[in-house]
Amino acid sequence: MSRFIERMSITDHDIPSSRASSETYVDSPPAYEVVVGQLAEEAVEVRDDGRITVDLNSRLARTLSKFMPKCPNYSKGEDRTGERPAEQPKPASWAVKLNIVVQVVGSRGDVQPFIALGNELQKHGHRVRLATHNTFRNFVESHGLEFYPIGGDPEELMAYMVKNPGLIPSMKSLRQGDIQQKRAMVSQMLTGCWESCIEPDPISGVPFVADAIIANPPSFGHVHCAQALGIPVHLMFTMPWTNTRAFPHPLANLKNGGSDNKLGNYTSYSVVEWLTWQGLGDVINKWRETMDLEPVSAMDGPNLAAQLKVPFTYCWSPALVPKPKDWAPHVDVCGFFFREAPNYTSPPDLAAFLAAGPPPVYIGFGSIVIDHPVKMSNLIIEVVQKCGARAIISRGWSKLDGPPMDNIFYLGDCPHEWLFQHVAAVVHHGGAGTTACGLLNGKPTTIVPFFGDQPFWGNMVAARGAGPKPIPHKTLNVENLAAAISFCLTPEANSAAKEIAYQMQLESGVKTAVNSFHANLPIEKLSCDIISDQPASWTYKRKGKSLKLSKLAVEILSEGRTHGFDAKKLALYEPKPILIETNWHEPISASTAAFVGWNIDVVEAAAGIVTKPYKEYKVGRTSVSTKSVASGSSTPSLRSTHSSSSTEVESLSTVSERTPSHSTASDRLSRKSTDIGRDGPPGFACTASRMAGASGKALADVNVKGFKGLLVDIPLATAEGLRNVPALYGDTVRDHGTVTDWKSGALVGGKAFMYGMGEGLTDIFTEPYRGGKKEGALGVVKGVGKGSVTLLTKTSYAMLGLVAYPGQGIAKSIRTAVKSRTRKVIALVRHEEGQYLLKGPIGSRIDRAQVLAQFDLLTR
Template sequence: MHEAPPPPYELESTGSLLSTKAVLTSDGRLDINLSSSNAAKLRSLIPDPPPKSPRHQPATRPYLQDKTTPCPSLNIVIHVVGSRGDVQPFIAYGTALQRYGHRVRLATHGCFDKFVRDSGLEFYDIGGDPTDLMAYMVKNPSLMPSFESVRGGDIGRKRKMMIEMLQGCWNSCIEPDAITGAPFVADAIVANPPSFAHVHCAQALGVPAHIMFTMPWSATRAFPHPLVKMSGERGAGSIEPGVANWLSYGLVDLMTWQGLGDVINGWRKKVLELDAVPNTMGPFLVNHLKIPHTYCWSPALVAKPSDWREELDVCGFFIRDEPDYDPPADLANFLAAGQPPVYVGFGSIVLEDPERLHAAIVEAARVSGVRLVISRGWSKLGGDRIGDKNTFYLGDCPHEWLFKQVVAVIHHGGAGTTACGLINAKPTLIVPFFGDQPFWGKVVASAGAGPAPIPQREVSADNLTQAIRFLTSASASDAAQGIAHKMRQECGVQAAVASFHRHLPLDAMACQILPGQVARWVIGKKANRVRLSDQAVAVLVASGLVKLDDLKALRVKEFDTDVKRWDPISGGAASTLGMLTDLTVSLGDFFVDPYKAYKERAAAPDKNSAAAAGRAAVAVGGGVVKVYGVVLQGVFVDGPVAMAEGMRNVPRLYGEEVKQQGKVTDWKSGGAVAAKNFGSGFYRGITGFAIQPWQGAKQEGFVGFLKGAGKGTIGLVTKPTTAVLGLVGYPALGIHKSLTAKKGRDQAVLRSKGAQVDAVASHMHALQDGQLRYITTRFRQLYLGA
């Protein structure tokens, strides 16, 4: 008896302003329908496009002149999660960074070790199995898992893999090279979005982060998120296409955070020793922090949308240098024996039914009268078959060389493979499986360089035959030639390097004694604060002017992930909601953890039931502590702080500037912030009540007097109130942070940074006496005023 197919997944949310319906069909596609009872109001809430700038133009060369301050040599780690096609563009990019003078470490899955090291870059294994990841994505091409994936345990494996990769990404920021033992601490982090660790590692280290990706990941009105299919009819309740496109990005962020937010926050707390990101901020954290993005596709194909901000760049495809390649004799003989063939390959894709796809490809080629080069890929397309005069089965071969030998290409639509085909002027058919592949299929087709994409589950001999006939037509060839000409005028990798440099806080990263070197240490406070490079520190320590313990690790970039309380109502509500959420999780753990502890101990080889019961009892005690801890923190810390912050920010609502009193990091700063807030609250409340009516009258006469009187009256209530609430909240917050503070992360970073200084010190003999005297003399001037 055959099992009935699972019912389609449906999610429906109805609100006064926005209604959302998401349906997951049997093939894993996510179909989203948005409607609104007040489309005009909804449109008004979406940010207006920024003023146009030269960076909205398709040309990439102007990027190269954007930064006049030279960038010192940095330690850069690049986090990449995905297939070989995801890794390859970053080899091109990493090589360009290395040529500039940076030390570059590419951190990705272990199976790409040789691929990365053979290119001349450092490699770090972050764990994770891209084969398993690709198989999961083929089965679940949208964001939501299919019923079969849930039943088969795919979700649990994927979450465990994510924990492994998050940890691996953090280790890649601070651990030495596995082969040479050379110490390494990242000065900047570059990442693709699926690595997820980027901004969190950057926050822990206090270094800049930069996102680079091959498909749109930033909200725009120009087109929907590539992972979303928008549907719905025009009419009552319909939303303008541009508004719906913009909203689709937020939906992707929300659903991604819903699946992984707890994993990320657990890792932040346990490993990075950072506070959890609030669920109201987590999905949109990268956008909230305005992390720079560089999109590595050709602006000749997709220009930068007019509503993208300055920190979002489109720089061109990343094309690596063509590797040296000497084709084997059988491949060379095949290519020379007839007309140029059509290339077919799906790279790292793990096919569900490779035999079905192979049969369709071979039959379509026979009917069309073309020869084939078939790349076996990870799915061993073609199995153990041996080729003939019309078909050649290929192992590993660089596309940069191979695509010059063929007439057209058929592939899955990875950005790197798409770029390689187009820059070589090859008409392209994309057979998309997931991710950005449908997006690139539509882009190529709209440019006339290929037919409409054929989703892999819809491939047949008939539609492939029609596609091949178009690929070998004069019109497709002409369109591909035109695109190739434009792409060859671009400088994608170089423009991306310039984009990266342009967004760095270079003035804050330079050593104040040796400006050509990156500063990694700091000594002193305020007026006599001095940023120092490893070399400067090595000289100063050797001369006895400083001790390494006197120095702190320099943090050049801070990321504010605290919840913003704009008024006492929303601030109090957010605090209460946060406490209830944490309490719900703690109560769940209270019942689940003892059971898990009992089962784990009972399953041990000795099967000691008494020990299992003891484990469960300990877990119960831990659950009680968690529950009470959540309640106490909510009542005595989060609640008062939220209300104090909300009251303090009320004047922002009517345009008054609100001075920040500092950040609470421990019990000392908690007391200091409370004292400042207390004095400022009463002083500004009383003086504002007296002065603001007079100031308003000077600006707008009697109407201004009334406005000022209203502001002063509100301030007379809110400002002293925040002063009183802050006396309770800020010291309590400081004490809480001091009690829960851990030093493992900072100690690990300092050890690695100290090892870098030791490595530099071992080469100090190469410095001349004049250089040594300059460093010590300049330090005395800056730090000691001598």
């Protein structure tokens, strides 16, 4: 898997929010300490095998342990097997037909399992779009799935990974600009992920608006796209990504763990997540701005999926790695994803080689790009000769090759599902998909890991006796590879591999994963109240009643306005709203962090008075040169991102690679509202005007952030810290509700004052009484202490909350009113898809009179 994300966790932090030309990323190499600081420097050491040594006794590990997801306590009986609660049964069938976008970043081996998943989802009537790198278009479409290009070059990513196997890139890569280029690629792919949720098919122009998202974690756009649309999101992965005591993060090597290795294992996931966020948090937050979303704090960003309890399905066999007992019910292990075996007829030369002798050993590294293919080829040839074996050597992206030999066949593209039935053993890089295919066919396996989770899978195979210990590619030589192949050809290894294969053949990973996906959906909130098999996209309120309406139902009702339908009463519907709030655990660190964050925000906003006009100047110059080039070619016209705040221009080569011929939803919205926006004709006057506007906006931003920090953010953080003080000594924290607008802010502020004052003034009497009943005299003493603490903290919380929560609500209402462009875009694309459905086969099958009658009945 292309784990390039983790390898960029210590980088520069001046990345724009949209896809941009390569000129944007030619800054000097970043200073590590600027981003990560002393905590990471003292806690992290990078090994040559691509893993990081995490010092569990460091300040970083101790600090992060305070903010980790709750670790279940085995001694208290929290030994959960992950069985789903009775109130969430797995549905026998699925009635609502969803538009599902599957977002995948990685190599072909990462994409292939999701093709199998997509085909299984189609059997349930869902419309599936697979959004991934452009190079996989034919691969995806040949399996009957819709495709959307998100950009990014997987071969380039794999080459980068081999050169930089650790979290910290080499100085050579810094000098060559690799880090800046990869961060630019991440920024491009994030924008592509959002577009994959709302843009029409790039070729046919058929509208598509996502009703649910499935993604692998390195795509990174998943939760944020789901938040913007208010739809369910489900993560699926072939690598452990959830905190567990059972084993450490595959990228972590623990040090100074003491006697409690289980706690060290659990902590390692948060450390790796934190390091990853350090390098990409700024890229993600700038991209979030283009969707009118607020930035995610450095405290919440690393463990966002865990904090939101996003459903997670792991795509490996429980026969190889059982589900850890401390994983929650919304985390599943379902089995490997296998697509249906393709119809494949071997070429005559391959068929002749297989028939000419005993089964050969397969040797290949798939999507790995190595620096010295000739040297690696010569080593493999020498090993094959030494073992006296026959071998099939896959050229792959490693470009392995050599002279013709009777006992060696050099292979081009060939499906592993077919090939691995005809070999004696397999030697490969340890990608999860390749590992699964080899084991499913009962083949002993030698893994030569290059980076990422590959050592993890090598160790899992070795633990089951189906292969030797993994051999890191940097230590590979004739002796150890020959010994590994010899071990794989023993009866013992063959028997162990056959046993794993038997257990795997009893599983149905893809079907189990689809059941997991369905079981975690908010079933009762998804369906349209009138056309039950269509997902709800709008809410309609009339006379105190609220209806959930699909895109198709709204278009039918719009045609029949004589039945009392009023389009002005429509609002966007969110079946699964996502609220990201910072969890402040105690008042001192909360107020300090809020104060520091306020200072940073104000300084950055003040710097924008100079930097933003300069960026507009650069954009103006680039636009002139770019448009002059484009005017003489057939290249599609440049398009802006969907946000009007974008200031970056894409290079022609990138645009021509992934830009559909149609305009974006943002462009169509601008034309619909006769808003020219910022894409006027180039020229000095236009550029000067935009520069002046940018400077004015930056000055206004200084005032807004300054006042908001003082009047809302700092008081709110302190109030939340005070509210959570009871949790520090084991008491329950009162849930005061969620603030979404000025009304809920006023309500929560009133509750905070009422309960805070009431409990703060009475706890000094009630806590000693409760303590005495529970623990006698000692309990009375403890109760006096608790009551004294709450007298101060709860009354302070009440006073601050009376100001902070209404202020938070007012700020959110203002932001909702000002930052409305994304909601308008979503409304537009839902309307466009509704029109398409109305005129298509689905619309022709619907009894429109019945729809109108049902609407009248429900709103009567």
